[in-house]
Amino acid sequence: MNNKRMNDVIPLLLLFVLTIISQGHAHYSLGKEKITHLxxxxxxxxxxxxxxxxxxxxxxxxxxxxxxxxxxxxVYVLDTPLTEGQDPNSKVVGQVQGLSVSAGQDKTMLVFMADFEFTSCEFNGSSISVLSRNPILETDRELAIVGGRGKFRMARGFANLHTNYMNATSSVVIVEYNVTIFHYE
Structure with a gap:
């Protein structure tokens, strides 16, 4: 292609790309960013x-x-309740569904992929998505929040975990979650 033709095509391509980009952003107004603690x-x-x-x-x-x-x-498949309090009989506020894969050869460590759907309060029907390593034998640890849906669309953040109870004989584990979520209204 000669230089004259190239000089004619480049501005048209640039205009085309800018038009596509601007149209894409025009249709997806996310609103104001919000921080939620759960x-x-x-x-x-x-x-x-x-x-x-x-x-x-x-x-x-x-x-x-x-x-x-x-x-x-x-590999474990999860369908686990989330409750308001530590007592297993306390009010259920959500459900976790997902997978845990043991990926640690030298120490116990899971890769945790799960959807935390909330079934009560203002976040009913909304969820956060977690994809993170989870060293389950550490009492305190952190998981990454990588997405969400409903009121947590485009979520990102972190969950600080504290194991309150673990009994290997009965295979019962109770973990306290303090979650910080950045999302859009």
């Missing part, structure tokens, strides 16, 4: 009539037992 408890139970986490895959010849619930390579 506090709730995650109530996991691996045993009983209604377990909230179920082992669905493990490497061949891997033993999963009360003393080692998360050896390298195991």
């Amino acid at each position: 506090h709730f408890f995650y109530q996991e139970n691996l045993n009983g009539d209604h377990p909230t986490a179920v082992l669905v895959a493990k490497p061949k010849d891997t033993v999963v037992n009360a003393s080692n619930l998360a050896p390298f390579g195991v």
Whole structure:
């Protein structure tokens, strides 16, 4: 292509790209950014009539037992309630559905992929999405919030976790969540 033609095409391409970009932004007004703080408890139970986490895959010849619930390579599917208080009988405010994959060879560490849907209060029907490493044997840890839906559309943030109760024999875990979410109204 000669220089004259190139000089004619470049401004047209630039105009085309700017038009596409400006039209894309015009249709997606996000509104004002907001910060929300949430506090709730995650109530996991691996045993009983209604377990909230179920082992669905493990490497061949891997033993999963009360003393080692998360050896390298195991996968759990979660459908776990979120409650207002530490007592498992306190008001349910949401549900976590997702996966935990044991990805630590040298120490117990899960990769946690889950949707936290809220079923009460002003956030009913909204959710946050978590994708983060979760070193479950550490009492205090942090997870990344990478998205959301409903009132938490375009969410990002973090969840500070504190394990309040863990019993390997009964396979019950209660984790306190203090969550900070940046999102748009």
